[in-house]
Every structure is written in structure tokens, then in C-alpha cells.
Amino acid sequence: MKRLVSAFVLFASLGCKAESNHARDMTYGFGNIEPSANLTWTPCFDDFTCSRLQVPLDYSNRTLGTTSIAFIKLAGKNATVGSPSIVIIPGGPGSSGVDLLLSSQAIVEQLFGEQYNIVSFDPRGVNNSGLVLDCFSGNTEARSTFTRLHSTGITNVSSTSLEEQFYSSSIYGEWCNNAVETVSPYSYYVTTPASVHDLVTFIEAEAELAGQSPSDAKLWCYGISYGTAVGATFASMFPDRVGRMVLDGILNTEQYYANDWRDNVDQMDAAMEKFSSLCNSAGPEACSFWGPTPANITARLDSIIHQLQNHPIPISGAENRDLPALVTYSDLKALFITTVYTPILFFPVMADILHQVELGNASALAGTFDNLGIVSSDAGLVIRCADSYRRNKLTTIEEFKSYAEYTVSKSKYIGDIYPIFLESNPLAVSSAFSKLYCG
Ligand SMILES: *[C@@H]1O[C@H](CO)[C@@H](O)[C@H](O)[C@H]1NC(C)=O
Ligand SMILES: *[C@@H]1O[C@H](CO)[C@@H](O)[C@H](O)[C@H]1NC(C)=O
Ligand SMILES: *[C@@H]1O[C@H](CO)[C@@H](O)[C@H](O)[C@H]1NC(C)=O
Ligand SMILES: *[C@@H]1O[C@H](CO)[C@@H](O)[C@H](O)[C@H]1NC(C)=O
Ligand SMILES: *[C@@H]1O[C@H](CO)[C@@H](O)[C@H](O)[C@H]1NC(C)=O
Ligand SMILES: *[C@@H]1O[C@H](CO)[C@@H](O)[C@H](O)[C@H]1NC(C)=O
Ligand SMILES: *[C@@H]1O[C@H](CO)[C@@H](O)[C@H](O)[C@H]1NC(C)=O
Numbered sequence: 001m002k003r004l005v006s007a008f009v010l011f012a013s014l015g016c017k018a019e020s021n022h023a024r025d026m027t028y029g030f031g032n033i034e035p036s037a038n039l040t041w042t043p044c045f046d047d048f049t050c051s052r053l054q055v056p057l058d059y060s061n062r063t064l065g066t067t068s069i070a071f072i073k074l075a076g077k078n079a080t081v082g083s084p085s086i087v088i089i090p091g092g093p094g095s096s097g098v099d100l101l102l103s104s105q106a107i108v109e110q111l112f113g114e115q116y117n118i119v120s121f122d123p124r125g126v127n128n129s130g131l132v133l134d135c136f137s138g139n140t141e142a143r144s145t146f147t148r149l150h151s152t153g154i155t156n157v158s159s160t161s162l163e164e165q166f167y168s169s170s171i172y173g174e175w176c177n178n179a180v181e182t183v184s185p186y187s188y189y190v191t192t193p194a195s196v197h198d199l200v201t202f203i204e205a206e207a208e209l210a211g212q213s214p215s216d217a218k219l220w221c222y223g224i225s226y227g228t229a230v231g232a233t234f235a236s237m238f239p240d241r242v243g244r245m246v247l248d249g250i251l252n253t254e255q256y257y258a259n260d261w262r263d264n265v266d267q268m269d270a271a272m273e274k275f276s277s278l279c280n281s282a283g284p285e286a287c288s289f290w291g292p293t294p295a296n297i298t299a300r301l302d303s304i305i306h307q308l309q310n311h312p313i314p315i316s317g318a319e320n321r322d323l324p325a326l327v328t329y330s331d332l333k334a335l336f337i338t339t340v341y342t343p344i345l346f347f348p349v350m351a352d353i354l355h356q357v358e359l360g361n362a363s364a365l366a367g368t369f370d371n372l373g374i375v376s377s378d379a380g381l382v383i384r385c386a387d388s389y390r391r392n393k394l395t396t397i398e399e400f401k402s403y404a405e406y407t408v409s410k411s412k413y414i415g416d417i418y419p420i421f422l423e424s425n426p427l428a429v430s431s432a433f434s435k436l437y438c439g
Contacts, residue, residue, distance in 0.1 A: 030098075030128040035068035039205040045102055049073045052128075053205060057189050059197045067130030067186070069198050070122045072098045074105060078114040082210050084220045084243065085117040087199065091225030091249075093192070093387075094380025096127040116220075123230075124198065125190035125379040133187040135176040135378045146172065153330035153369060154416045155404045165420055166400045173385070176378060190379070191386045196234045200241060218243030229253040259388035262403070265418055268411040271340045273298065275347055287348070288355040304357055308332045313362040325366035333417035334368040340414065372421060 027033065027044045034040075035052040044050035052068040076083060088108070090097035097120030101108065108118050122129040136143040150168040152161045180187045199221075204214035220243045223231035228247035235242050252263040276297040279287035291297040313327040335353060339346040353364045385392075394400055400419070408415035 030070045035066075037066075037205070039071070039202075039209050041073060044072065047074065047105065048102070049075070050098075053198070053202060055198045055201045057131075057186055059194065064186075067124065067189070069124065069130070069202070070098055070128035071202065072101050072120055074101060074108065074118045076112075076114045076116045076118070079117045082212070083115060083117055085119045085206060086112055086244075087202070087219065087221040088118065088120040089199075089221055089223035089227030089230045090120065090123070091227055092126075092380050093123070093226050093383035094126060094377060095226075097121045097123070098128055112222075119202075121198075121202070123190070123195045123383070125187065125383055127377075127379075131184075131187055131190050133176070133179065133184050133190075133378050133382050135172070135179045137179070137183065146175075151370065151420070153328065153420075154333050155408065155419055156416060157328075157330060162401060162404060163397065166397050176381065180382075187382055188386050190383050192230055192233050192383065193237060196230060196237055199230075199234060200238055203241070217241070220244045222246045222248065225249045226251050226256070229256045256384075257387055258391045258393045259384060260393040260403070261422060262406060264422075265407045265410045265415060268340055268414045268418075271343065272336065272413045274343070275339070275350065276301070278347060279351055287351045289351040289358070300358065301354065304354060305329075305332065313365075315363050315366050320363075322363070322366070325363075327362040327365045328369065330417065331365045331368040333414065334372050334421075335365060337414045337417050337421050338368075338372070 025043055026046065027042055027050065029044075030050060030052060033042050033044075033050055033052045035054045037054045039051050039053060041049035041051050049072070051071045051073075053071055054066045054068050056062045057064045057067050073085065088097055088101060090100045101118065101120040112118060125131045125133060136146070146168075150165070150172065152158070152164045152168075155162055155165065199219055200217075203217040203219050207214045207217035218241055219234060219238075221231060221234075223229075223246070228250045231245050231247045232253040235245065252261075255262055273294070276291075276294040279289055279297055280291060280294045282290070284290040289297060289300070291300060308327070308329045308331075312329070315322070315325045315327060317324040335350060339350045356362070356364055394403055404416075404419045407418045411418070414421075
């Protein structure tokens with residue numbers, strides 16, 4: 001989530017630069033780029049080139065018309081026009097590959113070297129590409145009203161929270177279905193197989209541009225998280241089009257197509273326990289929550305969990321002129337899930353926060369749950385539900401309950417926040433939107 005934030009910051013600063021240091025033909029968005037069936041690269045965001053590739057809305061019925069996919073490219077310093085492009089396939093579903101590449105330029109150059117071009121894209125339904133669906137038609141107030149209704153905290157925080165989460169997901173699903181039917185009838189064409197076909201269109205267009213034979217074009221790619229399900233789907237639909245493929249941070253593809261994200265909670269607790277051992281070996285200087293043994297750190301962590309489970313902490317806010325707040329068990333769980341998703345960045349942050357909590361100062365935890373992520377875009381949800389149509393394993397309250405019980409049994413640290421986390425976080429979207437399209 002931090003990373004997303006920095007992506008926004010980067011965008012903002014690039015935007016400013018556009019005005020003060022206006023280079024001819026340099027664009028800082030996709031709005032000015034004409035969609036084209038050929039790859040037409042336009043200089044963008046200073047170091048990149050951008051293109052909007054026209055693709056069929058429905059590959060099995062081309063009379064339906066076209067939509068466009070936003071691609072962005074970072075040319076390798078040593079690359080030539082014939083050098084392979086490595087396509088970074090973003091996670092989600094629903095994440096923007098354009099944002100990802102813009103915000104990870106430095107690390108990408110380090111990872112892949114300079115002999116390749118690095119490309120990424122916004123899949124169908126996402127941000128700068130076509131078929132973007134907004135279930136609330138731009139009404140942000142309506143969206144946040146719904147979000148409040150839905151954000152009841154962790155599973156089982158009250159005797160009604162599980163049902164509240166399930167039923168609010170159901171009505172959200174019906175609401176979005178209605179938006180597709182009445183406002184945006186082609187929004188169902190955002191499936192992963194369609195996205196995969198877009199990648200074939202891309203590599204063929206690229207081959208054409210380089211004067212090579214499109215029918216021999218192969219995909220070189222690096223898929224992350226949900227992007228590994230895209231990679232697996234690509235390999236199964238177009239096995240003879242696979243060039244090189246790295247799938248990193250595997251999502252169980254079979255489970256994904258059944259809207260069943262069970263394996264995602266595996267080893268979450270092992271990751272949390274890593275915090276204790278790393279903090280211990282880092283020493284008291286480097287880790288503010290240090291203890292003489294890893295077991296000591298885990299025991300103190302558990303005692304904070306136990307304390308918050310039974311007692312919320314009031315923060316008057318008067319001292320710092322912050323709004324008054326209650327720090328809850330859900331806030332602590334939100335810290336854990338954020339931390340295990342981005343451990344390198346967050347282990348030290350979590351150590352500082354836990355250290356302060358141990359001293360009786362919980363103010364850094366205030367708002368953590370609410371900040372996990374408002375449902376700000378429906379893309380991930382629509383993609384996921386269209387993909388699991390008729391295979392969805394989570395359509396009844398009983399199925400949802402048993403799924404939540406499974407995650408709880410599997411992980412003491414994040415099992416009871418995982419079901420709602422996935423729903424509210426655009427980076428890792430989930431299971432409980434069970435009835436959606438799929439009902
Ligand atoms: C979408 O793209 C625009 C312009 O490229 C960018 O400013 C914005 O941050 C992106 N938003 C998301 C959620 O990716
Ligand atoms: C686009 O591609 C088509 C088919 O390959 C070609 O005939 C046409 O000249 C190209 N147009 C541009 C503007 O490059
Ligand atoms: C293709 O789409 C058109 C327009 O919606 C429709 O009339 C036609 O029946 C479709 N063809 C097939 C083969 O589905
Ligand atoms: C770039 O190409 C030059 C000339 O072929 C070569 O000497 C150099 O090592 C290459 N640099 C990298 C980082 O690949
Ligand atoms: C952890 O270690 C500290 C320092 O030795 C000790 O004071 C504390 O009682 C220990 N806590 C637990 C829960 O073991
Ligand atoms: C409480 O913790 C916050 C953040 O961890 C810190 O900024 C603040 O100074 C602390 N307050 C006190 C009274 O130590
Ligand atoms: C919620 O709490 C009830 C009663 O303690 C328990 O039977 C149920 O299994 C819990 N559900 C989950 C999802 O943890």
C-alpha cells in the first residue's frame with residue numbers, strides 16, 4: 001500500500017514537471033494518445049513511451065467492435081529494436097501495470113539489466129485501458145457510504161459481523177451487476193482469458209513493428225501474484241507462444257478460477273514468526289521491539305493481541321489536535337496484514353509501533369483498519385467474478401462461514417482479517433463478493 005502511495009506521489013510530481021518543463025510531444029497520461037491497431041509509441045512520463053493498442057472487444061465475435069489497452073515501455077539502454085520486451089504482468093486482479101512500472105523503474109533496471117525493453121500494461125477494465133466500470137458512476141459519496149456499511153472490522157468481531165460482511169458483499173454484487181446491465185454492457189469482457197489474448201495481440205503488433213513475423217512472436221514475461229494466473233492461463237491457451245516466463249509469488253490458478261483464495265493464508269504465521277527471529281537477531285539498536293529471544297518477542301506480541309482483543313484503546317487526540325479515535329483489535333490485525341504483504345518495508349515500522357503500544361501509546365494504530373483500502377475501483381471485483389462465473393465456490397453464507405473458519409484455523413495472526421481484507425484491498429481482491437455475477 002505504501003508502494004501505491006508512492007506511485008501516486010510520483011505521478012503527481014511528474015504532472016508538475018509537465019507544466020514547468022514542457023517538452024514537445026511528451027505526454028503525462030494516456031488521454032492524448034489515439035488508440036491504434038499498430039503499436040504507435042509516444043514519448044511519455046519523461047523516460048518512457050506509451051501506446052494504446054486497439055484490440056477486439058470479443059475475440060470470438062469481432063463484429064462487436066474494439067477497446068484499447070494502455071501499454072508503457074521502458075527501453076533498455078542497450079536494447080535494439082529487435083531486442084525482446086519483458087512484459088511485467090501486474091497483480092490484483094485490478095492493479096495497474098502502468099503505475100507499477102512507473103513506480104519501480106529503478107528496481108526494474110536492476111532486476112533485468114539493460115539489454116531488454118521492459119513493458120507493462122493496464123489490463124482490460126483497469127485505469128487507462130478500456131472497459132472501466134464504476135459501479136457508483138463517479139459518486140464518491142455513495143461509494144464511501146457503502147464502504148462504511150461494509151467495513152465492519154474483522155470476522156467475528158461481533159456476533160453479526162460475519163453476516164454483515166457477507167450480505168453487504170451480496171448487495172454490492174447486485175448493485176454492480178445492475179451497473180453492468182444498465183450503464184456499461186461490455187464490462188463483462190474483462191476476463192483473464194481475454195487479457196491473455198490481448199497479450200498475443202501485443203506481441204504480434206510488436207513483431208510487426210520490428211519487421212518480424214507476427215505468427216512467430218513469443219511472449220517474454222514476468223508475472224507477479226495474480227499475474228502468475230495470467231501467465232498460467234497464457235501458457236495453457238497459447239503454449240507455442242511462450243518465450244520466457246517467470247512466475248513469481250504464485251497464486252493458485254485453479255483456486256483463482258473458483259473464487260477460492262484458500263492457499264493465500266498458508267505460511268502467513270511463519271512469515272509473522274520471521275519478524276520475531278529477525279528482530280531478535282537485529283539487536284535492540286536496529287529493532288525497537290527487541291527481546292532477548294525470539295520466543296520473548298512472540299510472547300509480548302501475543303500479549304498485545306490479547307489485550308486489544310478484549311479492550312479497545314481510546315485516543316483523545318486533544319494533545320496533538322488529531323481527531324479522537326478508538327484503536328481496536330481490527331486495527332492491530334490490519335497492521336499485521338499490511339506488514340506480511342510488504343515485510344521489508346514494514347518490519348521496522350511494525351517494531352516501532354508495537355514498542356510504542358507496549359509503552360502505552362497506541363496512537364500510531366489509529367485508523368489502520370480504515371486505511372487498508374477503500375474500494376476505490378471495481379475492476380478487480382469485476383474481473384474476478386467474470387472469471388469465476390459458474391465455478392464460484394463462495395456463494396452462500398454457509399460457504400463463506402466455512403471459508404472464514406478455514407482462514408482462522410490456518411492463521412492466528414491474519415486469519416480473521418483475511419476475508420474482509422481481500423474485499424477491500426484493490427491489490428489483493430477476494431472471496432466474499434460471492435454472489436457477484438456468479439450467483
Ligand atoms: C491511473 O492512471 C492515471 C494516469 O495515468 C494516474 O494518474 C492514476 O494514478 C492511476 N490510478 C490508478 C488507481 O492506478
Ligand atoms: C498499421 O498496420 C497496417 C497493417 O499492418 C499497415 O497497413 C498500416 O500502414 C499501419 N499504419 C501505420 C500508421 O503504421
Ligand atoms: C456477434 O455479435 C453480434 C452483435 O451483437 C450478434 O448479432 C451476433 O449474433 C454475434 N455472433 C456470434 C457468432 O455470436
Ligand atoms: C552494453 O553494450 C555494450 C556494447 O555492446 C557492452 O560493452 C556493455 O557491456 C553493455 N552494457 C550492459 C549493461 O549490458
Ligand atoms: C521478555 O524479556 C524481558 C527482558 O529480559 C523481560 O523483562 C520480560 O519479562 C520478557 N517477557 C516475556 C513475555 O517473556
Ligand atoms: C506515540 O507514538 C507516536 C507514533 O508512534 C509518536 O509520534 C508520538 O510521539 C508518541 N507519543 C508519545 C507521547 O510518546
Ligand atoms: C465465530 O465465533 C463463533 C462462536 O465463538 C464460532 O462458533 C465460529 O466458528 C466463529 N467463526 C469464525 C469464522 O471464526
